[in-house]
Amino acid sequence: MRIGLLGTGPWARQTQGPALREHPEAELAGVWGRRAEAAGELAARLGTRAYDSADALFADCEAVSFALPPDVQAPLAVRAAAAGCHLLLDKPVATSVAAARELAAAVEAAGVASVVFFTLRFAPETAAWVAAQSGTEGWLTGRADWFSPVFGGADSPYADSPWRKERGALWDVGPHALSLLLPPLGDVTGPEGVVAGRGPGDTVHLALRHVSGASSVLTLSHSVPPQAAAVTAELRGSAGVSTLPERGEGGAVVPFLRAVDALIEAAGGGRRHPCDAAFGARVTEILALAEAALSPSGQARP
Structure with a gap:
């Protein structure tokens, strides 16, 4: 091709x-x-x-x-x-x-x-985890935390990215977190299913309600120092607890x-x-709902 x-x-x-x-x-x-x-x-x-x-x-x-x-x-x-x-x-x-x-x-x-x-969703280890959890019933809650040091002191080539500076972790790593949780938990239930709050720097916290009846929480940040960086996700339900495996070495x-x-x-x-x-x-629609929930006006930016 x-x-x-x-x-x-x-x-x-x-x-x-x-x-x-x-x-x-x-x-x-x-x-x-x-x-x-x-x-x-x-x-x-x-x-x-x-x-x-x-x-x-x-x-x-x-x-x-x-x-x-x-x-x-x-x-x-x-x-x-x-x-x-x-x-x-x-x-x-x-x-x-x-x-x-x-x-x-x-x-x-x-x-x-x-x-x-x-x-x-394309790294072998984490893609296999998403596929396996999507075929498992009975999940009640999910969690995804993406703590990145892009703006927290890391020597990152993305620290000077204008759109990342403007839109923050919500729009940069939020899609990754949603791509992990939506397949096993189902779609989000609309505007009423998205609650959001701000933390330090560009940190945001989201609470989501899914059509399956499950709920999830996400914490997204580019503002942590390098020693606090981590990417984690887990699901809890009748099958027990399932934790996202680490991605293999070799980058993207x-x-x-x-x-x-x-x-x-x-x-x-x-x-x-x-x-x-x-x-x-x-994913963009859900992130726009989160941005609106964070805005004093209740509206996402155009």
């Missing part, structure tokens, strides 16, 4: 570009970025060509992979779907409900495949390779992946 890469930041340089170059069933067709100089530099490093136009890249590809801020990604993904490209999207697919729904509708109208890269490249596998399978006539654009849009 000829796959184009959109984006030139750390995610594109460290994860997506190397994985697309390495994947045995993918050909990295080219790179487009908002800064032509950066696109040229990354393309040279990856042994491919830089494109001056995203639409020209779409025309030369079967699929495109996004390493862009969510609200840059969404309108470009709509254009890519209309051009017949399958989509490997980053999370969140957008930070506005309207943009997320437009993207999901564009995928459906074009009949293209889509996969959203929720890292833990192995999970991303598996996401490429999933896109190729879906594009080849396989079943729609559970982490498709429609699921990505639902």
Whole structure:
């Protein structure tokens, strides 16, 4: 599958570009970025060509992979779907409900495949855990804590990300936490099922009610010091207690390779992946409800 890469930041340089170059069933067709100089530099490093136009890249590809801020990604993904490209999207697919729904509708109208890269849904150990718990009945409560030091003193390439600074952990790691809890516990019950409160820095606490009758709590933060960082999740119910296993070593490249596998399978006539654009849009809807619950006005930002 000829796959184009959109984006030139750390995610594109460290994860997506190397994985697309390495994947045995993918050909990295080219790179487009908002800064032509950066696109040229990354393309040279990856042994491919830089494109001056995203639409020209779409025309030369079967699929495109996004390493862009969510609200840059969404309108470009709509254009890519209309051009017949399958989509490997980053999370969140957008930070506005309207943009997320437009993207999901564009995928459906074009009949293209889509996969959203929720890292833990593609890491072998954690993906297997989600699948096993989703097939288990009787869960009553869930918990997911994502304590990240991106703004807490870590030497992180994402600390200077403008959209992360603006939107915080809710929008950056909140999608990951929801991707773990929604499959075993079910969808959230609407505006009344989302309660939220603020903590220090960009820390937020969410309490969710699920259609299954279960409840869950999430704590999301980029503001902890490195020594306090951790990612944990657990479920409790009639089956006992199940705890998210640790992800294997090797960073995000192995999970991303598996996401490429999933896109190729879906594009080849396989079943729609559970982490498709429609699921990505639902995650955006839930996060927007949480943002509205945090806002004095009771409304999410546009």
